[in-house]
Amino acid sequence: MCGIVGYVGSKLADSVLLFGLYRLEYRGYDSAGVAVIDEGEIEVRKDQGKIRNLEKLLKEHPVEGNLGIGHTRWATHGEPNSVNAHPQFDTTKSIAVVHNGIIENFDTIRRDLQKKNVIFVSETDTEVIPQLLNFFGKEIKNDYELLKKTIESLHGRFAFLVIMENKPDKIFFSRNGSPLVYGRSEGEGFLVSDSSAFIASVKEQYFIKDGEWGWISKAGIEIFDQEGNKIVPILTSVDHDLTQYEKNGFDHFMLKEIFEQPSVVQKIIDNRITAEGKIHFPELALSNDFQAKLFRVVFTSAGTSLHAAMIGKLYIERFAKIMTEVEFSSEFRYRNPILEGDTLVVAISQSGETADTLASIHSAKAKFLKVLSFVNHLNSSIGRESTGIVNLFAGTEIGVASTKAYVAELVNLLLYSLYLGKLKWIVSDEEIGLILEEIKKLPSQIESILSKAEDIRKIAVEMREKRDFIFLGRSFEHPTALEGALKLKEISYAHASGYAGGEFKHGPIALVSKEVPVICICPKNEVYIKMVSNLEEVRARNGIIFSIYTEGDTHVPSLSNYSFSIPECSEYIVPILSVIPLQLLAYYVAIAKGCEPDQPRNLAKAVTVE
Ligand code: M6R
Numbered sequence: 184m185c186g187i188v189g190y191v192g193s194k195l196a197d198s199v200l201l202f203g204l205y206r207l208e209y210r211g212y213d214s215a216g217v218a219v220i221d222e223g224e225i226e227v228r229k230d231q232g233k234i235r236n237l238e239k240l241l242k243e244h245p246v247e248g249n250l251g252i253g254h255t256r257w258a259t260h261g262e263p264n265s266v267n268a269h270p271q272f273d274t275t276k277s278i279a280v281v282h283n284g285i286i287e288n289f290d291t292i293r294r295d296l297q298k299k300n301v302i303f304v305s306e307t308d309t310e311v312i313p314q315l316l317n318f319f320g321k322e323i324k325n326d327y328e329l330l331k332k333t334i335e336s337l338h339g340r341f342a343f344l345v346i347m348e349n350k351p352d353k354i355f356f357s358r359n360g361s362p363l364v365y366g367r368s369e370g371e372g373f374l375v376s377d378s379s380a381f382i383a384s385v386k387e388q389y390f391i392k393d394g395e396w397g398w399i400s401k402a403g404i405e406i407f408d409q410e411g412n413k414i415v416p417i418l419t420s421v422d423h424d425l426t427q428y429e430k431n432g433f434d435h436f437m438l439k440e441i442f443e444q445p446s447v448v449q450k451i452i453d454n455r456i457t458a459e460g461k462i463h464f465p466e467l468a469l470s471n472d473f474q475a476k477l478f479r480v481v482f483t484s485a486g487t488s489l490h491a492a493m494i495g496k497l498y499i500e501r502f503a504k505i506m507t508e509v510e511f512s513s514e515f516r517y518r519n520p521i522l523e524g525d526t527l528v529v530a531i532s533q534s535g536e537t538a539d540t541l542a543s544i545h546s547a548k549a550k551f552l553k554v555l556s557f558v559n560h561l562n563s564s565i566g567r568e569s570t571g572i573v574n575l576f577a578g579t580e581i582g583v584a585s586t587k588a589y590v591a592e593l594v595n596l597l598l599y600s601l602y603l604g605k606l607k608w609i610v611s612d613e614e615i616g617l618i619l620e621e622i623k624k625l626p627s628q629i630e631s632i633l634s635k636a637e638d639i640r641k642i643a644v645e646m647r648e649k650r651d652f653i654f655l656g657r658s659f660e661h662p663t664a665l666e667g668a669l670k671l672k673e674i675s676y677a678h679a680s681g682y683a684g685g686e687f688k689h690g691p692i693a694l695v696s697k698e699v700p701v702i703c704i705c706p707k708n709e710v711y712i713k714m715v716s717n718l719e720e721v722r723a724r725n726g727i728i729f730s731i732y733t734e735g736d737t738h739v740p741s742l743s744n745y746s747f748s749i750p751e752c753s754e755y756i757v758p759i760l761s762v763i764p765l766q767l768l769a770y771y772v773a774i775a776k777g778c779e780p781d782q783p784r785n786l787a788k789a790v791t792v793e
Contacts, residue, residue, distance in 0.1 A: 184787040185269075185283035186210050186255040187363065188380050189344045189354040191401055192371030197228075197246050200253035203373075203380035204234050206428060209436070209581040210376070211787030212255035213263035217241070218270040218279035219251035220351045225279050229268040252344045252354060254281035257787050260289070261306025271310045273317035274302055277348040280316075282309040283376060284341030284361040285792050292336065312343055326398065330355055331411055334396055340538065340792065342391075344374055357396035361791050362536055362564060365389045365404055367418065372399035377560075378421055379428060379579065387418040390562050427579035437582030437674070437780045441766050442633055445626040447587045448759075450576045451594045452626075456619055462602045469527075469555060469571035475606040478525035480507040483515045483543040485790070487585040487669060488531040491592035493662035494758050495531070498597050501755075502604035512539040513793070515546070522550045530556040531596075533580060533588035534789035535563020544568055557595055559588055573599060583786050584674050586766045589666065590629075593759045594622065621756050628750045632763045635747070639764055642729060642745045643771030649700055653691055654681040654765075655717050656704035659758045663704050667765030674780040675773040684710070684717045695726040702768070703743070704761050707733040708754040718742045729768075731761050 186207030190199040196219045204215055215237040216229025226246040230236040234255065254269035261267035270279040286292075289308035292315060297303065301314050315333050323329045330345075340360030347355070356363060356374050366373035366385035373381055378388055394409030408414050433439035457463055480499055482492035489511060496507040510520070512530070516539055522528070528547040532540045535558040544554045544565060556569035559577050566572050577591035601618060604610030646652075652671060656664035664681035671679040682691050684703075695701065701721045705714035715738065721728050722742055730746045732739035740746040749760045773780045 184210055184257045184789055184791045185376070186212065186380070187281050187283050187342060187344055187374065187376045188253040189251070189356070189374035189399070190371070191250040191352070191354055191399060193249055194371070196248050196251035197241055199382060200251055201234070201238055201241070202382060203375055204237070204253050204255055206380045207255055207376055208234060209583065209781065209788050210255065210257070211583060211782060212257050214256045214258075214265065214268035215254065216268045216270055217246075217251055217253040218346060219246040219248040220346060220348065221246050221248035223348060223351060225277060225346065225348055227270055227272070227279060229265055229270065231264050231268060250346065250351065250354065252279065252281045252346055259285055259792060260308045267305050267307050269309060271305055271307055271313055273313035275317060278313040278316050278345060280309060280312045280343055280345050282312060282341055282343040283791065284359075285339045286311055286337050286341060287339035288337070309343075312337070312345070316345060316347070326350065326353070326355070327407070327411070330357070330396060330398075342376070352400050353398040355398045356391070358391045359393055360538070360541075363391045365391055365399065365416070366421065367403065370401050372401065372404065374399060381421060381423070383423055385421050388421045389416040389418045390567070424579070428581065435582065435770070435781045437584055437586060437770055440580055440582050440587045441763070441770065443578065444587050444590050444763065445629045445633070447577050447591050448594055448629065449626045451591060451598070452623055454574075454576055455595070455598050456622070460616060460619060462598050462605070462615070462619070464573060464599065464602060466561070466574055467555070467571050469553060471606055473553065474527070474603060476525055477505050477527050477603070480505050480527050480529055481520070481522070482507065482509045482529045482531065483512040484531040484540055485512050485537050487589050487666060488533060488592060490662040490666040490669070491589055491596060492529070492531050493665070494593055494659060495529070495596035495600070497659055498600035498755065499603060502600040502610045503607050504609050505603065505607070510543070512537065512543040516542040520546075522547060522552050526552055528552050528554045530554060530565055530569065531592055532556065532563070532565050533559045533575070533577070533585050533592075535560045535565040536789040536791050537565070538791050538793050541565055541568065557592055559591070582781050583783055583788050584670055584769065584780065589762065590759055594625070597622070597755060597759075618753070618755060621752055624752070625756065625759060628752065628760055629763060632749060632760060636767050638747060639767040640771040642747070643768055644775045645745075646700055646729075647772055647775035649698060650677055651694065651699045652677060652679040652702060653694060653699060654679060654702045654704070655684045655687055655714070656681070657684040657710040657713055658708065659754050660704040660706065660761060663758050663761050663765070664702075666762055667702060667704070667768070670766055670769035671772060673786060674769055674783045675776055675778055676784070677772065684714050687717055687720065692720060692724070695721055695724040697725060697727055700727040700729055702765070703728055703730045705730055705732055705739050706749065706754070706757045706761060707736055707751070708757065715739065715742070731764055
C-alpha cells in the first residue's frame with residue numbers, strides 16, 4: 184500500500200526521496216510524488232503510474248532543497264491520476280501532506296470546511312489534512328497546539344507527514360495505525376513507512392507507535408504521546424542487509440524468492456532445532472504452563488497466510504490434539520467471536536501490518552486473550568502488539584506474491600505444533616525425532632524440485648492461453664490447492680479456484696472442458712485413492728490434467744496430460760514441497776502472458792487499510 188518518505192538534512196532531498204520511493208515500490212502503488220521546500224517555497228512534482236515517470240519529471244523540472252516528503256499512492260479515495268496523487272495541499276499551496284491509511288471522517292470535515300468557503304481540488308480523503316492545518320493555523324500559531332488540534336479532529340487509521348512553508352526546517356508527523364519509522368544519522372532525519380527506504384548512512388531508528396506525533400529537524404526529533412506528553416524515544420540500530428533488495432541475477436524478485444526457499448528452511452532449522460535435537464522458540468514469551476493447558480487455538484490471518492493457518496490447524500490437531508479454528512481476520516474482527524480462557528489466538532502475517540489481522544488482535548486482547556503472532560518482522564505492528572512472537576526467518580520478501588514466507592510459515596507451524604504436542608505429552612520424542620529428520624531433508628528436496636523448474640516452464644507455456652483453472656487437493660493438500668489458485672490468479676490474471684477434492688462433484692465438475700485445466704495435487708497419502716477418483720472424473724470428461732505426484736508413482740502420471748513429481752515424504756511434509764511447483768507454474772504462466780509478477784495490478788504487498 185502507500186509508501187511514505189520524509190527527509191531533512193544537507194543532501195538534495197529529491198534524490199533521497201526517490202531512492203526511498205524505489206525501495207518502497209514493492210508495496211504496490213499507482214502514482215508517485217514529492218514536495219520539496221526550495222528557497223522557502225514548496226515545489227511539487229507528481230504523476231500517475233510508475234516512479235520512473237516522477238523521476239523523468241524531476242529531470243525535466245528539477246527541484247533544489249534539503250527538506251522534503253515523498254509518496255507512492257495506492258488509490259482508495261479517487262482514481263489514480265496526478266490530481267489525486269500525493270502530496271496534497273491546502274488552498275494556499277503552502278502546506279503539503281503525504282498520507283497512508285484512511286481518514287474515516289473526511290467527508291464530514293470536508294463539508295464543514297466547504298461551508299467556510301474552503302475549495303477542495305482532489306477526490307482524496309487526505310486533502311482534509313492540509314486544509315484543516317491551514318484553517319486552524321489562522322488562529323493557532325504554536326506548532327504543538329496546531330498539530331495536536333488537527334490530529335484530534337481526524338478519525339481513522341493513518342500515518343502522515345506535513346511540510347509547511349512558514350516552518351521550513353521541520354517535517355511534522357503523526358501515526359495512528361499505519362507504520363512509520365524515524366531514522367537518524369549525523370545532521371539528518373528520515374521518516375519512512377519501513378526501514379528498507381533508509382539510505383545506508385542511517386544507523387539508528389525508532390518505530391513510532393500508534394498515537395505518537397511530533398516533528399523532526401536536522402537536530403533530531405520532538406515526539407509526544409496521544410495525550411500530548413513529551414516522550415524520549417529509545418533508538419535501535421538499523422540492519423542494512425542490501426542483498427534482500429537486489430535481484431541477484433534473477434529476472435524478478437518472485438523467482439529469486441522461490442529459489443531462496445532451501446536457504447530459508449535451512450535458517451529455520453538452524454534457529455529452531457538444537458544440536459541435541461530439541462525444538463526451541465527462544466523469542467516465544469508464552470509460559471509452558473499456559474501452553475500446556477491450552478484448550479483451543481484460533482488462527483486469524485488473510486490470503487496466503489490464511490492458507491498456512493489452514494495447514495497449521497491440521498498440524499496442531501494432529502500433534503497437540505487441541506481444537507483449532509481458522510478465521511479470516513476480516514470476518515473475525517467484526518464477529519464478536521466467542522473467546523474464553525485457555526484459548527490462544529494465533530495471528531499469521533508476513534508483513535506484520537495487515538490491517539484486518541491487526542484489528543483481530545485488538546479484539547482478542549480486548550477479551551483478555553493472549554495472542555501469538557508468526558511474523559517476518561519482529562518490529563512490525565502485529566509483532567509488537569502480540570503477547571508472544573515467532574520469527575518466521577524468511578528474510579524480506581519483496582515480490583507481492585508471497586512464496587518463501589508461506590513456506591517459512593508452514594515449517595514454523597509444523598515445529599510449533601510438535602513443540603505444543605510435547606508440552607501436552609501427546610507426541611513422543613521418537614515421533615518428533617522422525618519428523619525432525621524429515622524437516623532436515625527439506626532444503627535438498629526443495630533444491631531438487633527447483634532443479635526441474637524448466638519442466639514447469641514448458642507446461643506453463645502450453646497453458647498460457649487458458650483463462651480458467653481448477654485446483655484440487657484433499658487433507659493437507661486442500662490448502663495447497665487454494666494457495667496454488669491464489670498464486671496463479673494474482674500474478675497471471677487467469678481465473679483460478681481451489682477446491683477440496685470431495686467438493687468437486689458438488690459443482691465445480693460442471694466446468695470441466697479442454698479449456699479449463701484441472702491441477703490435481705495427489706501425493707501418496709491417506710487420501711491418494713480419493714484423489715485418483717478425481718483424476719478419473721476429469722479424464723472421463725476429456726478434461727486436461729496437470730498432476731503433482733510422489734516420485735516413483737506411475738499411476739497418477741499415466742492418468743494425466745502433464746505431471747510433475749515431488750520427493751517421497753510423510754504427509755506433513757508434502758504441503759511444504761507440493762506448493763513449490765505451483766509457485767513456479769504461476770510465475771511462468773505470468774511471464775508467458777507478458778505480466779509483471781513482482782507488481783501485479785491492483786495489489787499491494789502490505790494491506791494496511793481495510
Ligand atoms: O502480510 P500478510 O501475510 O498478513 O498478508 C496477507 C495477504 O495480504 C497476502 O498473503 C496476500 O494474499 C499475498 N498477495 C499472497 O501472495
